[in-house]
Amino acid sequence: xxxxxxxxxxxxxxxxxxxxxxxxxxxxxxxxxxxxxxxxxxxxxxxxxxxxxxxxxxxxxxxxxxxxxxxxxxxxxxxxxxxxxxxxxxxxxxxxxxxxxxxxxxxxxxxxxxxxxxxxxxxx
Amino acid sequence: xxxxxxxxxxxxxxxxxxxxxxxxxxxxxxxxxxxxxxxxxxxxxxxxxxxxxxxxxxxxxxxxxxxxxxxxxxxxxxxxxxxxxxxxxxxxxxxxxxxxxxxxxxxxxxxxxxxxxxxxxxxxxxxxxxxxxxxxxxxxxxxxxxxxxxxxxxxxxxxxxxxxxxxxxxxxxxxxxxxxxxxxxxxxxxxxxxxxxxxxxxxxxxxxxxxxxxxxxxxxxxxxxxxxxxxxxxxxxx
Amino acid sequence: xxxxxxxxxxxxxxxxxxxxxxxxxxxxxxxxxxxxxxxxxxxxxxxxxxxxxxxxxxxxxxxxxxxxxxxxxxxxxxxxxxxxxxxxxxxxxxxxxxxxxxxxxxxxxxxxxxxxxxxxxxxxxxxxxxxxxxxxxxxxxxxxxxxxxxxxxxxxxxxxxxxxxxxxxxxxxxxxxxxxxxxxxxxxxxxxxxxxxxxxxxxxxxxxxxxxxxxxxxxxxxxxxxxxxxxxxxxxxxxxxxxxxxxxxxxxxxxxxx
Numbered sequence: 001x002x003x004x005x006x007x008x009x010x011x012x013x014x015x016x017x018x019x020x021x022x023x024x025x026x027x028x029x030x031x032x033x034x035x036x037x038x039x040x041x042x043x044x045x046x047x048x049x050x051x052x053x054x055x056x057x058x059x060x061x062x063x064x065x066x067x068x069x070x071x072x073x074x075x076x077x078x079x080x081x082x083x084x085x086x087x088x089x090x091x092x093x094x095x096x097x098x099x100x101x102x103x104x105x106x107x108x109x110x111x112x113x114x115x116x117x118x119x120x121x122x123x124x
Numbered sequence: 125x126x127x128x129x130x131x132x133x134x135x136x137x138x139x140x141x142x143x144x145x146x147x148x149x150x151x152x153x154x155x156x157x158x159x160x161x162x163x164x165x166x167x168x169x170x171x172x173x174x175x176x177x178x179x180x181x182x183x184x185x186x187x188x189x190x191x192x193x194x195x196x197x198x199x200x201x202x203x204x205x206x207x208x209x210x211x212x213x214x215x216x217x218x219x220x221x222x223x224x225x226x227x228x229x230x231x232x233x234x235x236x237x238x239x240x241x242x243x244x245x246x247x248x249x250x251x252x253x254x255x256x257x258x259x260x261x262x263x264x265x266x267x268x269x270x271x272x273x274x275x276x277x278x279x280x281x282x283x284x285x286x287x288x289x290x291x292x293x294x295x296x297x298x299x300x301x302x303x304x305x306x307x308x309x310x311x312x313x314x315x316x317x318x319x320x321x322x323x324x325x326x327x328x329x330x331x332x333x334x335x336x337x338x339x340x341x342x343x344x345x346x347x348x349x350x351x352x353x354x355x356x357x358x359x360x361x362x
Numbered sequence: 363x364x365x366x367x368x369x370x371x372x373x374x375x376x377x378x379x380x381x382x383x384x385x386x387x388x389x390x391x392x393x394x395x396x397x398x399x400x401x402x403x404x405x406x407x408x409x410x411x412x413x414x415x416x417x418x419x420x421x422x423x424x425x426x427x428x429x430x431x432x433x434x435x436x437x438x439x440x441x442x443x444x445x446x447x448x449x450x451x452x453x454x455x456x457x458x459x460x461x462x463x464x465x466x467x468x469x470x471x472x473x474x475x476x477x478x479x480x481x482x483x484x485x486x487x488x489x490x491x492x493x494x495x496x497x498x499x500x501x502x503x504x505x506x507x508x509x510x511x512x513x514x515x516x517x518x519x520x521x522x523x524x525x526x527x528x529x530x531x532x533x534x535x536x537x538x539x540x541x542x543x544x545x546x547x548x549x550x551x552x553x554x555x556x557x558x559x560x561x562x563x564x565x566x567x568x569x570x571x572x573x574x575x576x577x578x579x580x581x582x583x584x585x586x587x588x589x590x591x592x593x594x595x596x597x598x599x600x601x602x603x604x605x606x607x608x609x610x611x612x613x614x615x616x617x618x619x620x
Contacts, residue, residue: 008344011335012315043293045313046153050298051335121361137528175439176619177526191616196445206440208376215375222368223444 012047020055021064025086035065035073045059055087125151125186125269125302129174132181134167134326141167142178142320144325149302151269154316156334158349159323165306166203168323169272172304173200175265185270196224199268201259203275207247213258214243220262220325230293232265252279260288271303276313277359286314294318307333310346320345322352329356365446369454373411378433381462384423387465388416406481413474417503420467424507425514427459432518436620450517452607457510463507480573493559512603515610517541561620564599566590 009114012095023029024102030044035041042049054081059065063081067073127149134142142164157165170176171183175196183190185197207216213236221227236243237255241250250258260276273275276354277285278291291311297304303311314320314334330352337343343351363371395412435441444451478492514600517538524534552558567590 006315006344008347009342011338013335039293043290045315046289046293048318049293050153050318051315054335092349093317135528170439173443177617191446192442192618193445195443197493200443202439204438206438206443208372208434208440210375215372218363219372221445222363222371223365251421319556358502 002092013051013058016041016045016055017059018048020059021072021085024064024082025089031075031077031079031082033075035072035075037072063117126184126214126271127302127304128182128184129168129171130182130184132171132178132183134176134179134194135169137355142171144181144182145201145323145326145328147321147328147331149304151302153188153295153318154239154298154303154305154346156310156317156320157304157323158308158310158320158345159351160308163323165308165323165325167326169200169274169306170202171306172200172270175200193227194279197268198270198272198287199224199263199266200272200275201263202273203278204343205270207255209248211247212243213245213247213250214262215219216247216258217243217265220265224266224268226267228265232261235261235265235291235295253281254335256280257288260291265293265296267301269301271301272346273303273305275309276305277307277309289313289316291348314345317345320348322349323354324353366454369446369450370457373421373431373454373458376434377427377458377462380430381465384462384466387470388470390443391416403568405475409472409477413470416501417467419472419503420463420470421506422510423466424459424504425510427462428455428511429514429518431455431459432515436518436522439599439620441503441620442618448611452616454510456501459511460504460508463504467503469494471500509599509603510608512606516606518617519613522620523613526617526619542571562594563590563592565593567593602618 003116004115020029020035021075025026029035031061036044038052041052041055045052047115056065056067060073062085063078064085065074066076098111106114126200127147129147130147132142132145133140145164157163157168157314160356168177171178172185172190172194174190174192185194212281217229217232217236221229221232229250235257239254239261241254241258241261247255247258256276256279260273265269276288280288293316305316307313318335319331319333320337321331332345334345337345337348341348363470380523392409392412393410398408401605441451475496521534521538524530530537
């Protein structure tokens, strides 16, 4: 993720939080793993450190990361929170999908049928 | 360190370079001073650096009226070349180190390495890109409370720009330094900024927090800048 | 390295090529004079004149050097973007120019004395006169150079302080001329005040200056005339020079934009 990849309409701190969240869900970042320091993260992403600080604070507020005094910021080891994060991301993606389908005029039944067909096609 | 401009005007010939500008800038933030060429960005920075004096109004840094000697507290990178032609890169670093007590030689050495600059090279033999890098080394190696960067990317290719952004992020002290970046290349620096200030024809048109802008108006700084400028144009035509 | 040392080193680096050029010029000038002497088979015709001529040029060497440096600094903002006091900024340049001038004066004096060694028999001059004359002449040149340099700094800073007034920007040099005439008018009026000259000349110190040359029967005779230098007059110029320097510093700190 570099400077140019950010979308205009969403605050950058949220975009970075989203990016980190999906890394955690994908398992690229494990429970209990240390996150880069604010400065390192700022350099990696080319973003103002105040913004990164805000990302970390926001994720801490959501319970996804924990800051240990003098040691840094770590991914939470609370399985429940991680599971909830996974579910939330799933819901988000489905939400986007459903909205696009609705805009194209598909009904609920058509969407489900489409999905089933899609998976059958993939298997067969 | 707070920077304050109160009702500042400056004329060059018939044209106003700055017209009744008031501005307050706080410690620990990175400001983008955005505007087209000739809008008054450079004059504003020169005034804060004590190189240009206002015709009217006041410029203060930390409550102290600015004169030439504010350079003790203000690190300044100009868009122009600011070297002695017979100097080598090393001469220049040595000279800065002798003049500014906050100049950090270790940092300078590291920066020269990062930027792949050879200390024995003569400055007049450097390419434009390398001269741009040297200016940045000289500005970033200081731990001055105020850092002013005038068009730090001008004439540099994208690879160099990325490395410069990274150096800035590595070496700026975000708790203590106030940073102002004047540029018309908004895309490059947008994620670096806390606040964006638009200046046009010598007047400050608007100032916004970058994240608020995205959150509330769903606009990037570039989009906001363009719409602000377009509005100006419309107003001018009416 | 202290800040002042840093400034001095920088001023040496930016100006050393001009100094070298001047040295080469002086040497060529002397060689040409020597060659001419050789050509017309009349030793000591051109060479001593060349040495004296070059030494007299030195009345304006120091200020020229200083102005060249100021001109270079006027091209970028690097010089003024500096936390050191204006006194240090200017003194560093005066110091460097002075070192150059001392060096070239020593060089020319050495050449002069060498010539003297060769043609001792043909020149009649008292040894003590020679030493005193040489020292006073060189010292006088240095002092005069410093005095003119103060004017040069003054004019340069006034010129650049006026740069920010667009209406007179094109006419700045006219203002400098005006200052020049004004100073001369005031000075002339001062000397016309009855008694002014008398007070000025009241205390004097005799020094040997103003050599008298005469060519008699193939040899040179040189006498040094004792001249009385008025102490108050000298003091007046010293104070004037210091004032010009301080005004330059003040302008440089507050008004000059390049």
